[in-house]
Amino acid sequence: MPSLLGIDNGLTVTKAVLFDVDGTQLSVARRRVEQLMPRPRFVERDMAGLWRATAEAIREAIAASGRDAGDIKGVAATAHGDGLYLLDHDQQPLGPGILSLDSRTGSIMERWTREGVVEKALALTGQPPHVSAQSALLAWIRKHEPERFGRIGHILSCKDWLRFCLAGTVGTDRTEASIAFTDVQTQNYSQEALDLFGLGELWHALPPVSHSAGIIGGVTAEAARLTGLKEGTPVAAGLHDVTASSLGIGGHRPGTLAVVAGTYSINEVVSAEPRIDPRWSCRNAIEPGQWHDMAISPASAANYDWFLDTLCAREQAASLADGSSIHAVLGEEITAALARPSTLIFHPFLFGSPFGDKASASFVGLRGWHKRGDMLKAVLEGIAFNHRTHVDALRDGFSFDEVRLTGGASRNPAFAQMFADVLDLPVTVTQTDEAAAFGAALCAGTGVGLYASVQHDPRDLLATATVYQPDKFRARELDRRFSLYNRIATSLQALWPDIESLAETSHA
Structure with a gap:
């Protein structure tokens, strides 16, 4: 029976998932990948270590599936977007990979804003640069690490590094190619874009572009030895994980809003023409002549994870020990908190925000009688409010009549219902x-001819889906709270730089 392998690498975990050709998940294996933080605002990882962890996960997933590796007809990877993975001219890693949580380029972004580079980039590339964009990171390396900059041979994203490790070929796909250096109108690389960022001499380092389902090679002998895959197994180009998540839930098509509540708040629609606005990025969709419009910020479920790690460590340890779910353990606290009114509002800006990199998280309205459940409810509500900030922006530019939600937190019915109430949409x-x-697996399956296109999903998604209808009373109440949430954030904007400066005070 044919099967497909999809690799998904996030910011902390790399996963290998095997699927039957009908879309049934056969097995999954995970490995944590250490984040390196050598200095404040630096978030990196060892590239060789990432590949070793991924190879181990692939080998385990194959063993757990009970299928022969020869049944795997195609492989594709997806991974976190933005950030930077460099190879030198000998195709060797050039320093650590840089994750999309990195924010070392703040001063560059401030200068680009003053000098009009951000405004020009929006018009040319369809998106403003940001602190973890390849454009900003490369400009930082040019300024601070000129020797490293001079050795750049290939500019890759994370999934392109994994594809190189699997098949030994350098390249990217349409979705990843458009994260910094493409003309939004032509959807092709632009020398003008490179020149705008002061990176004109790196044209040679831009990777060749394939369709996400294009077969770009086969598993090498070395990769086969490490992973247990059969040498020569076809490898597809793969795609950006934002696009892959949308595709995997049937949301990568016009008229549908796909929402991913993961480390990042991701909110995305597909359009038949480019529409440019500073509130979203207009990038390439999978197919030529379509655009993927994404309003995102690093301000979603990572705040929930932080809360669990910081304030629920004992319960987390107990859940791990007895195999129970930490979410179920805390369910009663959340349910009780949802049933009572609260003055507590949380801004989920622990790792970033739509308000710029100076914004920080905060609980406002905290009282002595509030319990942990009230705080957790506020965190979940703040996450949903941050998504609404982006969704409201997209409503100004696009029409959609369906919302599809994914991400680990979406498995919590109370959280999913909160999204319906906050957005006032089913x-x-x-x-x-x-x-x-699975989005990556669809690309692999299409590449080897098992599916007519990436949109020919073999599963009947709606047959087993749960639809959460908004409660009109709760929607009105949450709308009032969302308005206050925004007014508080607006008031704090002038103070966030001063708050940030407290960390720079010398004690000498």
Whole structure:
């Protein structure tokens, strides 16, 4: 029976997931990948270590599936977008990979804003640069690490590094090619874009572009030895994980809003023409002549994870020990908190925000009688509010009549219902556990001819989906709270730089 392998690498975990050709998940294996933080605002990882962890996960997933590796007809990877993975001219890693949580380029972004580079980039490339964009990171390396800059041979994204490790070929796909250096109108690389960022001499380092389902090579002998895959197994180009998640839940098509509540708040629609606005990025969709419009910020479920790690460590340890779910353990606290009114509002800006990199998280309205459940409810509500900030922006530019929600937190019915109430829209949660990995598998299956196109999903997603209808009373109440949430954030904007400066005070 044919099967497909989808690889999904996030910011902390790399996963290998095997699917039957009908879309049934056969097995999944995970490995944590260490984040390196050598200095404040630096978030990196060892590239060789990432590949070793991924290879181990692939070998385990094959063993757990009970299928022969020869049944795997195609492989594709997806991974976190933005950030930077460099190879030198000998195709060797050139320093650590840089994750999309990195924010070392703040001063560059401030200068680009003053000098009009951000405004020009929006008009040319369809998106403003940001602190973890390849354009900003390369400009930082040019300024601070000129020797490293001079040795750049290939500019890759994370999934392109994994594809190189699998098949030994350098390249990218349309979705990843458009993260910094393409003309939004032509959807092709632009020398003008490179020149705008002061990176004109790097044209040679831009990777060749393939369709996400294009077969770009086969598993090498070395990769086969490390992973247990059969040498020569076809490898597809793969795609950006934002796009892969949308594709994996049936949301990568016009008229549908796909929402991913993961480390990042991701909110995305597909359009038949480019529409440019500073509130979203207009990038290439999978197919030529379509654009993927994404309003995002690093301000979603990572805040929930932080809360669990910081304030629920004992319960987390107990859950790990007895195999129970930490979400179920805390369910009663959340349910009780949802049933009572609260003055507590949380801004989920622990790792970033739509308000710029100076913004920080905060609880406002905290009282002595509030319990942990009230704080957790506020965190979940703040996450949903941050998504609404982006969704409201997209509503100004696009029409959509369906919302599909994915991400680990979407498995919590109370959280999914909160999204429906906050957005005041029906929200569909499909039974897709590994949406991004399946999006990659769809590309691999299309590449080897098992599917007519990436849109020919073999699953009947709606047959097993849950649709959450908004409660009109709760929607009105949450709308009032969202208005206050925004007014508080606006008031704090002038103070966030001063708050940030407290960390720079010398004690000498």
